[in-house]
Amino acid sequence: MIEELESIDEDMENEPRSAWEGVEGPTREDVNYCIRCGLCLSVCPTYQASLRETESPRGRVALVAKAIEGELDLTTNFKDHMYRCLDCMACNEICPVGIKPADLCLNARYAIHQAVGEPPFKPILFRGVFPRTGVLESITKPVAWYERSGLRKAANAVGATRVLPSQLRDMERMLPNHLPLRGTRHQLSDVVAATGERRAHVAYFLGCVQGVMMADGCKATIEILAENGCDVVIPSNVKCCGMPMVGYGYQETAREMARHNIDVLMELNVEAIITDCATCGSSLKEYCHWLADDPVYAERAETFAAKVRDISEFLVEIGIRPPQGAVEARVTYHDPCHLCRAQNIRQQPREMLRAAGVEFVEMVGADTCCGSAGTQLITHYHTSVQVLESKMDKVAATEAEIVASGCPGCQMQLSLGVKRRGLPARVVHPSQLLAQAYRKKK
Amino acid sequence: MIDQRILKELRGIVGKQHVLTAPEDLVAYSYDGTFAEHRPDIVVRPDSTEQVSKVMKVASREAITVVPRGMASGLAAASVPIHGGMALDTCRMNRILEIDEVNFAVTAEAGVITQTLADTVTKKGLFYPPDPSSIKQSTLGGNAACNAGGPRCLKYGVTSDYVRGMTVVLADGRVLKTGGKAIKNVTGYNLTQLFVGSEGTLGVITELILKLLPLPKVARTAKAVFPKLADASRCVNAILAVGITPATIELMDETTIATIEEAMHLSLPLDVEAILIIESDGMDEEAVVQEIETIADICRKTGARDVDVARNEKERTALWAARRAISPSLARRAPNKLGEDISVPRSAIPQAVAAIKEISRKHDIPIAIFGHAGDGNLHPNILFDKRDPVQMEKVKRAASDIFGVALRLGGTLSGEHGVGSFKLPFLETDVGPIFVDVMTNIKKALDPKNILNPGKVVPGTAPGSKELLDW
Numbered sequence: 001m002i003e004e005l006e007s008i009d010e011d012m013e014n015e016p017r018s019a020w021e022g023v024e025g026p027t028r029e030d031v032n033y034c035i036r037c038g039l040c041l042s043v044c045p046t047y048q049a050s051l052r053e054t055e056s057p058r059g060r061v062a063l064v065a066k067a068i069e070g071e072l073d074l075t076t077n078f079k080d081h082m083y084r085c086l087d088c089m090a091c092n093e094i095c096p097v098g099i100k101p102a103d104l105c106l107n108a109r110y111a112i113h114q115a116v117g118e119p120p121f122k123p124i125l126f127r128g129v130f131p132r133t134g135v136l137e138s139i140t141k142p143v144a145w146y147e148r149s150g151l152r153k154a155a156n157a158v159g160a161t162r163v164l165p166s167q168l169r170d171m172e173r174m175l176p177n178h179l180p181l182r183g184t185r186h187q188l189s190d191v192v193a194a195t196g197e198r199r200a201h202v203a204y205f206l207g208c209v210q211g212v213m214m215a216d217g218c219k220a221t222i223e224i225l226a227e228n229g230c231d232v233v234i235p236s237n238v239k240c241c242g243m244p245m246v247g248y249g250y251q252e253t254a255r256e257m258a259r260h261n262i263d264v265l266m267e268l269n270v271e272a273i274i275t276d277c278a279t280c281g282s283s284l285k286e287y288c289h290w291l292a293d294d295p296v297y298a299e300r301a302e303t304f305a306a307k308v309r310d311i312s313e314f315l316v317e318i319g320i321r322p323p324q325g326a327v328e329a330r331v332t333y334h335d336p337c338h339l340c341r342a343q344n345i346r347q348q349p350r351e352m353l354r355a356a357g358v359e360f361v362e363m364v365g366a367d368t369c370c371g372s373a374g375t376q377l378i379t380h381y382h383t384s385v386q387v388l389e390s391k392m393d394k395v396a397a398t399e400a401e402i403v404a405s406g407c408p409g410c411q412m413q414l415s416l417g418v419k420r421r422g423l424p425a426r427v428v429h430p431s432q433l434l435a436q437a438y439r440k441k442k
Numbered sequence: 443m444i445d446q447r448i449l450k451e452l453r454g455i456v457g458k459q460h461v462l463t464a465p466e467d468l469v470a471y472s473y474d475g476t477f478a479e480h481r482p483d484i485v486v487r488p489d490s491t492e493q494v495s496k497v498m499k500v501a502s503r504e505a506i507t508v509v510p511r512g513m514a515s516g517l518a519a520a521s522v523p524i525h526g527g528m529a530l531d532t533c534r535m536n537r538i539l540e541i542d543e544v545n546f547a548v549t550a551e552a553g554v555i556t557q558t559l560a561d562t563v564t565k566k567g568l569f570y571p572p573d574p575s576s577i578k579q580s581t582l583g584g585n586a587a588c589n590a591g592g593p594r595c596l597k598y599g600v601t602s603d604y605v606r607g608m609t610v611v612l613a614d615g616r617v618l619k620t621g622g623k624a625i626k627n628v629t630g631y632n633l634t635q636l637f638v639g640s641e642g643t644l645g646v647i648t649e650l651i652l653k654l655l656p657l658p659k660v661a662r663t664a665k666a667v668f669p670k671l672a673d674a675s676r677c678v679n680a681i682l683a684v685g686i687t688p689a690t691i692e693l694m695d696e697t698t699i700a701t702i703e704e705a706m707h708l709s710l711p712l713d714v715e716a717i718l719i720i721e722s723d724g725m726d727e728e729a730v731v732q733e734i735e736t737i738a739d740i741c742r743k744t745g746a747r748d749v750d751v752a753r754n755e756k757e758r759t760a761l762w763a764a765r766r767a768i769s770p771s772l773a774r775r776a777p778n779k780l781g782e783d784i785s786v787p788r789s790a791i792p793q794a795v796a797a798i799k800e801i802s803r804k805h806d807i808p809i810a811i812f813g814h815a816g817d818g819n820l821h822p823n824i825l826f827d828k829r830d831p832v833q834m835e836k837v838k839r840a841a842s843d844i845f846g847v848a849l850r851l852g853g854t855l856s857g858e859h860g861v862g863s864f865k866l867p868f869l870e871t872d873v874g875p876i877f878v879d880v881m882t883n884i885k886k887a888l889d890p891k892n893i894l895n896p897g898k899v900v901p902g903t904a905p906g907s908k909e910l911l912d913w
Contacts, residue, residue, distance in 0.1 A: 036477070037579070037769065038515040038579035038580075039579055041513060042555070051553075052470075052487070053514070054462070071469070072466065072469060077466050096769055096773065097773040098774070
């Protein structure tokens with residue numbers, strides 16, 4: 001028996017070592033069944049933008065396989081390829097075999113993070129900034145001031161932003177028009193009472209990007225919840241949902257966020273936990289997987305995840321109260337990857353828009369990625385803009401006056417797309433249109 | 443390895459960002475739709491015929507091996523750079539240059555995705571029939587270089603039937619133009635067809651003039667379940683004998699049916715030897731409906747147990763679900779598969795299937811058989827795990843035996859996948875020494891330095907001693 005074990009050990013030594021030997025990460029099982037048919041190339045936005053196999057799901061699966069087989073090292077180049085994936089999950093959906101290349105990339109980032117560490121700015125961002133809502137707000141204050149002071153208007157009026165390099169200019173253009181100077185967190189009431197007959201008691205999960213950038217959207221979501229008979233409690237001490245940490249390989253920090261948010265929200269004893277951010281929603285629903293091996297939290301995470309609803313999903317479930325007013329505008333809808341593929345929520349946001357009385361026009365390719373993927377405009381500017389431009393062709397073809405999308409990341413990216421093209425359209429969250437329809441009766 | 447001076451020259455031609463040498467890129471360009479892999483030394487991604495021409499001049503001068511490729515979805519390892527060298531990626535040349543609605547012709551660059559072309563001409567009421575199952579992830583250039591087929595071939599023919607003209611960059615970098623939009627053309631040798639199916643061994647296809655048809659307006663589908671495979675075969679012959687040519691007649695055998703059922707649960711019967719999926723299309727709805735009803739009738743008379751005819755698009759999609767489930771289901775059963783592609787006379791299908799089943803039993807390795815019953819093109823798929831050397835040995839023997847069956851029944855090695863490097867060792871047995879000699883002379887005349895995709899299609903062209911891909 002011992003001899004047998006020893007001979008196995010010897011065999012193992014002869015095998016080339018996996019690039020992430022000894023740490024948690026993708027395994028052979030995750031990649032072995034790839035038949036290399038290449039079907040995923042037909043839906044991958046980064047492949048279509050670059051036409052380069054290395055930027056395709058099949059390519060990334062091959063790269064991960066070779067790292068596991070010890071034939072590729074975790075070089076800067078290798079890491080970059082893992083980070084180029086937009087995690088839009090179109091490949092996960094189309095793969096005939098059931099390989100999930102997008103998930104594989106996230107998992108590879110985690111493995112790389114553990115195996116070789118990170119440049120110093122990243123721990124500061126992902127451990128120091130994102131997890132601390134207050135810090136995040138204070139960072140965006142100067143940006144808010146830039147807008148409030150009239151400096152932004154002046155800079156754009158005299159064309160000063162034109163002297164910026166294209167990437168910085170695009171980042172400037174991505175900023176929404178009304179940044180809150182004080183975090184949205186501090187502007188919202190703790191509790192909002194239901195209008196009319198009370199139908200449910202819910203909690204609103206205030207996401208970071210909403211909180212910092214999208215005050216109008218947050219307020220609209222809370223407003224339509226109340227309009228639909230919900231008592232809404234808004235805890236201000238929730239933290240980031242954890243998705244940015246998962247995206248950058250900080251699974252441990254993400255799990256800390258999850259445990260904190262579960263503690264805060266479960267204590268409220270609500271029937272449902274509502275979010276209006278596609279990304280937050282998909283993370284919150286995944287807490288049960290993130291914490292599946294946590295002896296203390298696994299079970300609570302299950303109960304928690306079962307309560308999480310996207311605003312559109314929840315409203316359609318309880319039945320949308322018909323507003324007396326209507327929004328008279330031609331509106332199209334962009335499916336956020338984290339809603340349509342991560343949560344299979346496709347029809348509900350459209351129902352919200354129909355309830356708002358808009359003239360709805362379906363976009364061809366409504367569910368293709370817009371290229372935002374959180375931070376891609378900063379980290380992989382050219383790819384992000386190429387993917388965006390291809391999306392904007394589709395948006396422009398609808399001739400819509402308003403583009404609605406249930407994800408703040410998509411909203412910012414699409415706003416940029418609209419500005420780059422000079423389209424006469426604005427970008428909003430579906431909640432805002434429904435709220436507008438309710439307000440019209442008053 | 444490519445030295446710095448040449449690297450600089452190539453970068454000057456196609457642009458710095460389109461010459462790739464990083465190990466990650468070489469890995470990504472090391473495979474096709476099979477399990478074969480070998481890294482190239484360099485990847486070059488030109489954007490025009492002119493750039494390809496300049497690249498080939500450098501390659502020819504420096505005697506660098508060049509392996510042209512499209513999206514690398516091939517099933518014979520034809521675009522795998524098994525001897526290293528340069529992977530020449532044509533995907534950036536993806537413009538549709540002209541759709542000529544009067545002459546029913548389209549001119550397009552080699553890197554256009556076949557589905558994109560089909561969709562574009564469909565919008566104009568025109569039809570590009572070749573429909574390889576990789577239609578969404580393969581290019582016109584790749585389809586022409588491998589003479590791709592597809593289910594619709596029975597009625598509409600294969601890629602070569604649609605290629606009227608080409609722009610080809612030769613091994614020395616000269617640009618050859620062949621054919622044109624004229625339907626009749628006997629001026630000189632038919633060089634267009636010489637390059638169709640040449641798998642990148644004679645030149646680099648950069649532009650194509652393709653024939654189009656008017657778009658059929660109606661399609662109707664039937665699914666027939668046969669307890670006996672011989673009856674299914676008899677049925678195919680009976681349909682064709684009455685003068686009906688359906689667009690497709692797809693066959694799946696009992697192993698395939700069982701594998702699909704295990705993975706997908708589509709309520710397919712497990713006690714039958716064959717299922718046929720038959721589709722009829724045309725311009726006139728009444729005629730098409732009548733045709734599919736006649737087909738259903740013939741199925742029943744020749745021994746089908748159940749026949750379903752789809753009355754609308756939704757039912758049609760449901761009937762096709764089983765056919766589309768084949769590939770994913772096979773992949774779930776084993777990590778690797780070798781999809782063979784023999785073609786036999788239609789009447790020999792029952793014997794071929796029986797013989798392949800015997801091979802599967804003999805070598806104790808699962809083989810699922812499906813294919814295009816109307817044209818006798820069968821895809822026996824051997825299922826295995828390449829990490830197991832014992833299984834690999836069985837795969838090699840089984841593949842060799844399958845080729846033997848095809849030849850014994852008067853058929854051939856490959857109907858639509860091509861020779862690549864996988865079928866090279868069996869080629870001469872099929873075509874004979876004189877055929878090989880003529881091919882060798884053509885290859886020498888067009889590629890005297892043997893730089894274009896050596897070791898593929900033409901025996902004896904592998905550099906050094908390594909004739910074959912090491913499995």
